[in-house]
Amino acid sequence: MKILIAGLGSIGRRHLRNLLALGEGDILLYRTGHSIPPEDEFADFPVETDLEVALARQPEAVIISNPTSLHMDVAIPAAQAGCHILLEKPIAATLDRVDELQRAVVESGVRVLVGFQFRFHPTLQRLKQLLNRGAIGRPLSVRAHWGEYLPGWHPWEDYRQGYSARADLGGGVVLTLCHPLDYLCWLLGEVTSLYAFTGRLGELDLEVEDTAEIGLRFASGALGSLHLDYHQRPADHHLEIVATQGSLRWDNSDGSLRLFQAERGEWQEYHPPQGFERNDMFLAQMHHFLSVARGEQTPDCTLRDGIRALRLALAAHESDKTGRVINLERVAIT
Numbered sequence: 001m002k003i004l005i006a007g008l009g010s011i012g013r014r015h016l017r018n019l020l021a022l023g024e025g026d027i028l029l030y031r032t033g034h035s036i037p038p039e040d041e042f043a044d045f046p047v048e049t050d051l052e053v054a055l056a057r058q059p060e061a062v063i064i065s066n067p068t069s070l071h072m073d074v075a076i077p078a079a080q081a082g083c084h085i086l087l088e089k090p091i092a093a094t095l096d097r098v099d100e101l102q103r104a105v106v107e108s109g110v111r112v113l114v115g116f117q118f119r120f121h122p123t124l125q126r127l128k129q130l131l132n133r134g135a136i137g138r139p140l141s142v143r144a145h146w147g148e149y150l151p152g153w154h155p156w157e158d159y160r161q162g163y164s165a166r167a168d169l170g171g172g173v174v175l176t177l178c179h180p181l182d183y184l185c186w187l188l189g190e191v192t193s194l195y196a197f198t199g200r201l202g203e204l205d206l207e208v209e210d211t212a213e214i215g216l217r218f219a220s221g222a223l224g225s226l227h228l229d230y231h232q233r234p235a236d237h238h239l240e241i242v243a244t245q246g247s248l249r250w251d252n253s254d255g256s257l258r259l260f261q262a263e264r265g266e267w268q269e270y271h272p273p274q275g276f277e278r279n280d281m282f283l284a285q286m287h288h289f290l291s292v293a294r295g296e297q298t299p300d301c302t303l304r305d306g307i308r309a310l311r312l313a314l315a316a317h318e319s320d321k322t323g324r325v326i327n328l329e330r331v332a333i334t
Helices: 010-021 051-056 067-082 098-108 121-132 179-188 281-294 305-324
Strands: 003-006 027-030 061-064 084-088 112-115 138-147 191-199 211-218 225-227 236-243 246-251 255-259 266-271
Touching: 003 010, 003 051, 003 067, 010 027, 010 266, 010 281, 027 266, 027 281, 027 305, 051 067, 051 191, 061 281, 067 084, 067 098, 098 305, 112 191, 112 281, 121 246, 121 255, 138 179, 138 305, 179 225, 179 236, 179 305, 191 305
Parallel strands: 003 027, 003 061, 061 084, 084 112, 138 225
Antiparallel strands: 138 236, 191 211, 211 225, 236 246, 246 255, 255 266
8 A cells, every 4th residue: 555644743753663563665755844854764765845746646545744734735635636544633723624624535435534542542442441331330520631841742852843832833732732632522422512721821932822721511411621731740641530430540651540430349450461652552543544544444533533622622722712611513524
């Protein structure tokens, strides 16, 4: 299968390495030259600097890993060209051209997988299974927390120049760390209303928000809260769900999941497979995408899911700006 990678920042390079690890070698690269990654990584692959020329080489699949604000510039032509798509999260910085992508996807019949890799975390998958079988009864509330020091993400480069720190590239903590906005819906269902406070509270010299507090009401009646920040040291990413018959606690630092069932009166622990590491999520995601592109599976995280997460992120910005609770209609996608 011929695969085009559009965008060779850190996530694009990770996807390249994982494709090679999975035995894929027919890889084409599309670069604009705005990033300057190590050239030796690309020595064995053809490179195009014009998207039209790259798509004319008829890739069957396209991985879109360029900055968020530029996603639609690649995704729409790729879909029109009949390419299956792995679209990094968030799918865009605004909803302005998302309907155009939807039309192109429907008209061409291509499949889109959105890159929320936490759906491939083994203990989050176990957590979902426990919820689905009613192991702790009916969820009442959920709290998710993700704080991580932005300058430590890529210490070899100026964090102020990365997309996470730049408004023009679709940065800010709400869009950049939007994974919980996806997995909370994946676990608990649709969000019907949202409020948020955001701000530039730290000393990172950013033009985007570095901290956010978001409140959520789910269609099920459950309530939720989400904290995001670019400051916390050490990093902390965890999730807690309180239900009528117990609780679940997940910790990203070691991948552990703890289950408390009231009828048992004690904690049970689950752990990832021995040797599990962060890249295993991306490998599992890529393996799934290759199956999706071959028509063997349907996407586990659809374009509809990606739009939903983006709408929630944008609603958080709207709520902070207006001081209002934002009521959300269900996303309708053809």
